[in-house]
Amino acid sequence: MSEQTSSPEDTTGMRTLAWLLTQIRVSRPRMAAVSALAVLATVGTLATPIILGAATNVIVDGTTGPVGAESGAMDWDLLWTLIVAAAAIYLISYVCTLTQGLLLTTTVQLSIARLRAKVSELIPRVPIGFTESTKRGELMAKATTHIDNATTVLGPLFVSLPTNLLTAVFTTVVLFWISPLLAAIILLSAPVSAVAAMVVAKRAKPNLTRQWQATSSLSGSFEEELTARQMLKAYEADDLVRERFTTLNDTLFSSMRSAQWTAGTLAPALTCMNAIVYLILAVVGGVQVINGDLSLGAAQVVVVFASQLAGSVKELAGFLPRIQSGAVSAGQVRDLLQTPAESDPAVDAAELPVSPEGPPRIEFDNVGFGYDPGARVLHEVSFSMPPGTTTAIVGTTGSGKTTLTSLLQCFYTPDSGSIRINGTDVTDLGRAGTRSMIAAVAQEPWLFTGSVGDNVAYGLRETDDQSDAGARELALAEAIVDSHVGQIVSVLPEGLDTTVGNDGGNLSAGELQLVTVARAIAAQPRILVLDEATSSADPRTELLIQRALLRLRSRTTTLLVTHRLATAALADQIVVLEGGRVVECGTHRDLIAAGGSYAQRCERDRQEDVSDVASRTRGARRASYDETPTQVLGRINTTVPWE
């Protein structure tokens, strides 16, 4: 995944921010209101020093008289008018600031919610290859922290920028109007501040980028560590993990420190410069007041405006680093949101041949595929699955079994050849059309956090006759009975209401698989894909699963990936894959009779069983490959309806 956050020419991140604004669809009237209220409040804070300066002059005139003149009478009416006006302006400014703050907060939160919604809409549509090749923690950071940080640019953009620009311009004009000499002294520092701000922004940018990249990597590392907790303990790999963590943590620490230090040097430097300017101002201004060139009120306005101008310059100088930090995060969010979604060709249902009800015929016709160009995983794979039958795919590790199931589910598209369901190419059926027929149980069972019942009900598809709660409950009950989940939940403390986490929590691996099988059965699929669905199950649990699947036989065409030849032996046909090629295909009896690689593997397994006394006592663990499926099940001492 690219860590590039903005194009090389977009050094300030402005294009990225422009992109962000189009994505969050900030309401223009709302943001105009935010800016207008902020400007109004600023006008208030700029007007009050002038009014208070005038009030000071009224007091001076009323007590000592104008500089160089006789003491006069206090103009109480004017004084009170000025004081009330200043208080009213303060109050209005307060209300404006409060309203603007509330509006801005709502806008920021709305923007965050919108971006999250976009991410949540995108995730189900991204290609499986993308989620497989991206660290989950990094994705999480983009979907949470980066969204939050990106939207913090709204405040600086719509409030800080206009108000500080207004303050800077207004105070400069008024200062020149009051005393060009004092204004010139104050403004001497401006070019220095601007240059300092630019240098700081330039130096902070790479550190900010590094800081956010390190944050993402650290989240990814935490996620991996938590997921593989048990494994890490088993391999005593904590030191290795700690080492990786320390490296990432150090990178984050140093990049944050550099970014903060670079940005942090600006404020003290500007404060120091302002202190010097104040000193000069105090001396020159004092002399002007004593000489009668400046009223005391005007001097007071100069001091307050000098401070406000310095504050604005400081804010404007800090604006760039804040915007850059937001732009870096916006770039990360953009990377995520611009991930191309799975393209599904427009499917004209009317033009598709009418597919008969019931289990379909599936054909793999010369299918070739590779994840990476030039590295083929499957070569001219051809076999046909008659309706309502079970086809077992066996083969060595990495021979392409799971890849076949992924192609059938349209997670990837074959590079050559085609997969047809009832004669129609799955690409013509479309991803959604194909997947609507399929229920799959993957190698890694997955449950969401909730009750066992909810997890099974998750598989239920909304059909006309299931639209009411009663029918859904009935379908759920059927799935639970068919899948024998009832036997599992009976030992759980709260039965079907037992809460399980996404890692299975309190269920064993075999029980977990049973629940996922129940979920697949609840979906009443026309096609069932089982990828090592019984790999974690003990022989008894495996048998329960087999029995559940038998009940589905008449209404489902099943593709079963397994390493257990005993499980494969029960299928209607067995496809043997070696190095991505079909080397054998037939029934268990045919393949044993043919004496090919399947028969040799069966023989090897049998000899291993014979030499393994313990396995013989276990008995049920492996089937004898000369037995019929009925005999196999009979030997395991259970009555199963078969054939």
Ligand SMILES: Nc1ncnc2c1ncn2[C@@H]1O[C@H](COP(=O)(O)OP(=O)(O)OP(=O)(O)O)[C@@H](O)[C@H]1O
């Ligand atoms: N997402 C992927 N990206 C790149 N290569 C992959 C990906 N998934 C699998 N492969 C490669 O494709 C080949 C076939 O993998 P596949 O998972 O289909 O084998 P398999 O027969 O199911 O193996 P196993 O029995 O171990 O589950 C392997 O060499 C594997 O490394």
